[in-house]
Amino acid sequence: MNKLHLSILGLHPEPRFDEDKPHKDKMAGHQAALPNQERLWQWPPNGPTDGPLSVALRSRRMKRMTDRLAVVPQTQDEACQDDPETLLLARFAAMDRGHGTAAFALQADLSVDAGLRAALAEHPAIVAVSQVTPVHLQAGTDNAVLMGPRYLHVEREEWAALQADLNQWLQADGISLFSAASGRHYLGYTATALERVSTVDLPPLGSALNRHVGQLLAGDELRPFRRWLTELQMWLYSHPVNAERAKKARPEINSLWVWGRSPWPTPANVETIHSISSTAVDRITSDDRPLIYTDSAVLAGALCLHAVESTSNPVVILSTSFRPDINELVALGVSPSRSTYIVWSEPLWCYLEGDLAGWYASLDAIDQFLTQRQPAHTHTAAQARDLEIDNGVDLVWQRHHWLTALYTRLFRSK
Numbered sequence: 001m002n003k004l005h006l007s008i009l010g011l012h013p014e015p016r017f018d019e020d021k022p023h024k025d026k027m028a029g030h031q032a033a034l035p036n037q038e039r040l041w042q043w044p045p046n047g048p049t050d051g052p053l054s055v056a057l058r059s060r061r062m063k064r065m066t067d068r069l070a071v072v073p074q075t076q077d078e079a080c081q082d083d084p085e086t087l088l089l090a091r092f093a094a095m096d097r098g099h100g101t102a103a104f105a106l107q108a109d110l111s112v113d114a115g116l117r118a119a120l121a122e123h124p125a126i127v128a129v130s131q132v133t134p135v136h137l138q139a140g141t142d143n144a145v146l147m148g149p150r151y152l153h154v155e156r157e158e159w160a161a162l163q164a165d166l167n168q169w170l171q172a173d174g175i176s177l178f179s180a181a182s183g184r185h186y187l188g189y190t191a192t193a194l195e196r197v198s199t200v201d202l203p204p205l206g207s208a209l210n211r212h213v214g215q216l217l218a219g220d221e222l223r224p225f226r227r228w229l230t231e232l233q234m235w236l237y238s239h240p241v242n243a244e245r246a247k248k249a250r251p252e253i254n255s256l257w258v259w260g261r262s263p264w265p266t267p268a269n270v271e272t273i274h275s276i277s278s279t280a281v282d283r284i285t286s287d288d289r290p291l292i293y294t295d296s297a298v299l300a301g302a303l304c305l306h307a308v309e310s311t312s313n314p315v316v317i318l319s320t321s322f323r324p325d326i327n328e329l330v331a332l333g334v335s336p337s338r339s340t341y342i343v344w345s346e347p348l349w350c351y352l353e354g355d356l357a358g359w360y361a362s363l364d365a366i367d368q369f370l371t372q373r374q375p376a377h378t379h380t381a382a383q384a385r386d387l388e389i390d391n392g393v394d395l396v397w398q399r400h401h402w403l404t405a406l407y408t409r410l411f412r413s414k
Contacts, residue, residue, distance in 0.1 A: 004373070005341040006053070007091070007392040008366065009084050010348030010359065012062065013041045041351065043363045051367030052374070056384035060397040065390065082352060083206030084345040085260070085298040091392050092292070092343065093302045100262030101204070102131045102186065104301035108318050109180040111304065116180045123176050126188035129264040130201050132177070133185060134159070134253040137233075143212040148205070150353040152251055156183075162241045162253065169235055173197065173228070182320070184297060187258060198224040201261040208257060209352040225258075232256060260298075290314040293329060294343040295322055314341070322346045322362065324369040336373055342366070343392065 044054035081087075085101045106129055110117050120126070134154050137144040159179070167177050174193035178186045189197070200221045202208070208216055217226055233255050236242060242252040292314045294300055300318035317332060319325065324342060334340070344366060350358035370387070389397040 003339065003386050003388055005388045007341065007343045007390050008347055009087060009345045009392045010351045011391045012395055013351045040356065041359065043360060052370040052384045052387060053367040056387045056389060057397055059384065060399055063396055063398050065394050065396050083204040084296065084348045085206060086204055087393055088296050088299040088343065088345060089302060092299055100260050101298045102129045102260035103262030103264045104305065105131055105184060105297040106186055106264060107301035107305055108297040109182055109184060113181045116178060119178055123188055125190045126176065127191050127263065128189045128194060129262055130187045130258045131184065131260045132187045132256050132258045133205060135255050135257045136251045136253065137213065137255050143214045146208045146211060146213045146257065147251065148209045148353045150355045150358060152253060154253060158241050162239060165239065182297065196224065197228045199261065200225060201259050202257060204259050205257050206352055210354055229255065290339055290341060291317065291334065292341045292343055293317045293319065293324065295319045296343065296345050299343065323365040326369055326372040
């Protein structure tokens with residue numbers, strides 16, 4: 001059985017921002033632990049958990065990475081140090097924030113979504129694209145805190161109703177709103193639209209969640225975008241979807257967060273990424289290159305795009321959900337013994353949104369995935385030994401030296 005490499009963003013969250021202290025109820029993981037006090041954001045829990053991941057983490061020591069893995073360049077904007085998309089591109093695709101991320105995510109969606117390809121083909125005048133997501137700006141005394149999709153829980157029916165009306169409103173500005181089957185959303189801009197809203201997007205979503213956004217919206221270069229965003233917020237305020245949500249005491253969709261502006265698309269780009277998808281199964285079953293299984297559309301799109309230019313890049317499978325699914329790999333003909341990299345960002349997204357239950361559930365799902373991947377007769381300890389674990393940024397969990405392990409068995413078991 002080949003080793004399984006796990007890069008799990010958000011595996012060991014640390015306190016991040018002084019400005020988050022007033023929001024301890026939403027970001028409890030930022031509170032400093034007192035002596036002998038358990039941290040709330042701690043996994044595995046102290047209760048009985050015998051999965052391969054939990055066993056491996058309990059039996060290893062955590063260590064800062066040196067030159068073993070690439071980390072985010074020091075020249076990065078400090079705020080982007082928490083954005084999962086930025087971190088993954090820096091770690092696995094040697095890219096920094098200078099590259100627009102929306103085109104990468106769209107590449108991944110286009111590779112499997114015929115409906116999205118057809119919708120985009122009807123708008124040949126589009127010259128740029130951004131990622132977009134509904135958000136809630138929670139007003140404070142002198143600022144607003146950005147609450148994300150996990151806080152809003154927007155139902156598909158709600159979004160469909162909102163999108164239909166919103167597209168009519170955006171049409172006057174030369175902007176089109178597209179939704180992929182994956183649940184990701186995109187704004188397409190014509191050249192006229194870029195003159196209206198400028199060519200600058202907001203900072204990445206991951207650097208804005210649960211933060212005061214006033215500073216992120218500041219600056220002269222964002223002036224046209226702020227004007228457009230204010231008009232959008234006024235339009236959203238009176239929409240029937242929000243009126244219905246208010247009746248049910250649910251938070252309203254009072255803004256959109258727009259990020260990752262990229263040049264896109266051209267017919268050649270669409271055809272290229274489609275051809276990658278159409279031969280995916282053949283490549284997976286016959287190719288001996290490393291396999292990356294990830295939940296990040298940005299990372300998958302970036303790596304697939306580079307695979308067109310290089311035969312040394314890994315084969316990439318983008319998960320269709322936030323939870324790893326062994327059946328998804330089996331259906332594509334992936335052998336359990338194949339060397340595989342599991343690159344998962346969901347725990348970090350949950351942490352950034354203060355979703356403690358989701359954070360636990362995502363790590364539990366990874367543990368369960370590892371159990372299903374191994375033969376039933378394989379002992380959990382043996383499964384754990386086959387794992388290489390890091391947090392995708394700066395921490396690695398290393399196995400103890402055999403003398404340390406022997407000491408632990410002899411003296412701590414007494």
